[in-house]
Amino acid sequence: MSLEPEKKKRKTVSIQEKLDALDEIEKKKKTSTEIARQLGVGHSTVCGWKKDEKLLNMQRELIHAVQANNMKRLRQVDNPLVDKATWQWFKEQKKSGAQLSGPIIKSQAIFFWQNLGLSKSFDASDGWLSKWKNRHHIKNIISCEDSDIVTEYHNKFDEIIKSRGLTPDQVFNADETGINFRQMPKKNLYTQDEVGATGAKGKNERITVMACSNASGTIKPPLIVIGKYAKPRAIKNLQHLPVSYKHQKSAWMSNDIFTNWFYYEFVPFISKELEKKNLPTKAILFTDDYGTNGQNLKSGDIEVIYLPQNMTSILQPMEQGCLQNLKTIYRKILLEFVVKELTANKCLAEILKSITIREAVFWLARSWNMVTTSTITTSWKSLWPEIQTIKSLSETEVPEVDFNNTTDIVKEFQLALKNDDENNVNEKAINTWLNCPTVQNLNECLSPHEIIENLKN
The missing domain is CATH 1.10.10 (Arc Repressor Mutant, subunit A)
Structure with a gap:
């Protein structure tokens, strides 16, 4: 012994x-x-x-x-800023529908290493790419129809909802997109390099917008709009804004902005709305990890659950039609304003210059109000396939508006610019711009230089 x-x-x-x-x-x-x-x-x-x-x-x-x-042990990542910058760039590009290969990702990583002013050597090898993909759970492109991974998460999602006894009124999603609020349809599409090199995007025109709604489409908190300046001249004297305006140097969602919004705006707002519906004050907000480092955000029985990385384009409800619909409505309002001003014999450059963040936030709020419960509920099918059969019917549906019927405004715009060879655009280009086939286009993505600027600060 x-x-x-x-x-x-x-x-x-x-x-x-x-x-x-x-x-x-x-x-x-x-x-x-x-x-x-x-x-x-x-x-x-x-x-x-x-x-x-x-x-x-x-x-x-x-x-x-x-x-x-x-993960139990702490493993240092070589050149973490390169890793972080490449991941942010990757997410922006995927929202624009870009097809990204291994060589493209490695080339972009080298660009970040060169421009971040890092002293430590870096080799964007196949080994680095493999580890980077593993860290961010990036696999081959998958589809909703045949992916075991998606099915597995559907089962996990159902288990969460049923175990907590939640209804569609108590299940929320939030997602962001970039918006170039003065952008008009162009004859030619910009590449990302052209946007960065020529400044075609417009230095101060890009803002970030985050939309949030429950699965039944009956509770829609005000949009978050993130600009670059704390008190833009156009809105600094307004007593009330129809959106929640925030600021950040690169106009993107940060940990602090998201966390403060969750505790001080989201939780109080939905608590009151659920009380109006005689529902328990408990809810889950499914969303992306907005630089929160996966931290546990919870207030009482209201909490955040993060969707799996690199699957948000498949599972995130707001990316399945809501954000695109929001932009379509906004762009139609913008186009109507421009046509009205053109018929008053103003030039296009003068008209666009007159559009400030003030017009943008009011038009965006109006657009969000016009996104119907039907559009929102349909967008949840990718995450919650049974949503339409179990949706709460306690609310009266807002009559659907056919926002795809843009024929008249397109013709009016073309007619108003018929003698302007530089800005006149064909019907197909205008309709593509109006109908927003992707969550955001290249003009609305953060450029590599903007990502670098944000990381340095």
Whole structure:
């Protein structure tokens, strides 16, 4: 019989658990000793987590939240800024419908390394690409019809909804898109390089818009509109805006913006709306990880659940028609305004210059109000195939408006520009621009230089 003392079993804690523990120390004022006792680890171990907190956050940001929950050891990623920039660029390009190959991704990664001013050497090898794809769960293009991965998530989604007893009124989705609010149809499409080199996008014209709705289409919080400036001259004196206006240097969604919106706007708004419907104040917001590093966002029985990375274009309801419909309506309103001004003998350049963020936010709010419950419910079918059979029928449907009937305004626009060879566009180009076949086009994507600027700041 051995007299050797039994070795103490090593306790492993995931990256997510470590960061949650550090949150408890900061927000709930727990001591390191209490956390150590709670998790069954040594006091010095928790002190080590505090020392490595920045590295833990960076690592979690580079991997999907689900993967972080299972990852135990901290592995440093070489050139993390290149990794992050390439991932942001990849997501922007996929929203525009771009087809991206391995060589294109590697070429873009090299561009980021060269322009981020990094001293550490970088080789965009096949090995790097393979690891990068694994970190971000990027696989071959999959379709909703034959993907086992999609089916697996459908089952998980159903389990979440049923276990919590949620109705379509209590299940939400939020997603963002870039909008160039002065953009008109062009004779030729820009490539991403042309946009960056020529400035064709317009320096201050791109804003980010995030739309959110429940699956029944009956609760639609005001749009979030993100511009580059805190107090744009055109709206700084307005007492009330029909949207929630935020600002960020590159006009994109950040961790702080999303987190503050969730706690201080989303939760209070839907709590009141659910109370009006005599429903329990519990809900889930399914969404992308907007730089939140997979952090647990929860208030009472209202929480955020992140959709699987690189599957949002397949599963994200807002990307299945809602955002496209929002843009179609907005562009029709914009076109009607331009035609009206052209008939008053104003030139196109003068008209576009007169359109400010003020017009944009009011037109966007009006457009969002005109997106029907039918459009929203249909868009949920990719994530919730049974939605239309279980949808709450307690609300009266808003009559559907045929926004595809744009023949008259297209002809009026062409007629108004018939003598303007530079700006006159054929009917096919105008209809393609109006009908928004993708969530955003290349003009509305963040350029590589804008991504770099944001990461440097």
